[in-house]
Amino acid sequence: MDMDVLATELAISRAxxxxxxxxxxxxxxxxxxxxGRLLIEEASGEVTATGPDRVIGISRQFAELVDSAQQLRAFIAEEPQTAARVLFTTAADVNHRAVDAQLAIFVESGIEGEPGDLRSRAFMYVRTLESVLYGPLLGSGPIAFESAEPALRALLTP
Incomplete structure (x- = not known):
């Protein structure tokens, strides 16, 4: 995304x-x-299971949707450092929002625990799911969802 081009297209100054x-x-x-929010909503709408199976189902659907998002994949391939900074650090708050969304999915799915514990588990869940979604960006190469599923399921029980 070129900010100069965007400013021109919006007919505003760069400043x-x-x-x-x-x-x-x-x-x-x-x-x-x-x-991400739209993909989470779409994935959530496609899963009818409850409890841990709902959480895993939403995650699987989300992973498939992200994998098919060609513009996102192209951006990550063309600008890996920027993508990593935006997705994984506090630079753009994406990770914090992802953890909040995962926590909401936990609660909606009936995953129980103390609030602080659930938030910690949601954080670890998101980081584990990121290894599936963005393995090449993280330097681990592609990771199949099925390989990560046991670790994800382990985070769903207290």
Whole structure:
């Protein structure tokens, strides 16, 4: 995403764009999160199971949807450092939002635990799922969902 081109297309100055959007990383984070939120909603709507099976089903569907998102894959391949910074650090708040969304999925699915424990488990769950979604970006290469499923399931029980 070229901020100069975006400013021109929006018919605003570059300075106005940066005032409104913050940094390029912040804007990319908003875009990634908007896409992620839509994919979570779509995945959630396709799963009818309950409890841990619902959580795993949503995660599997989400992973398949992310894998088929060609523009996201292209961006990660073309700008791996930017993608890693935006997706995995506090630079754009994507990870924090992903943990909040995962925590909501836990609660909606009936996963029980103390609030602090559930949040910690949601954080670990998201990090494990990221290894499936973004293995090459993390330096681990592709990881099949089935390989990570036992670890994900282990996080669903207190």
């Amino acid at each position: 106005t764009l940066y005032r409104a959007a913050g940094s390029r990383d912040t804007l990319l984070g908003e875009v990634f999160w908007a896409i």
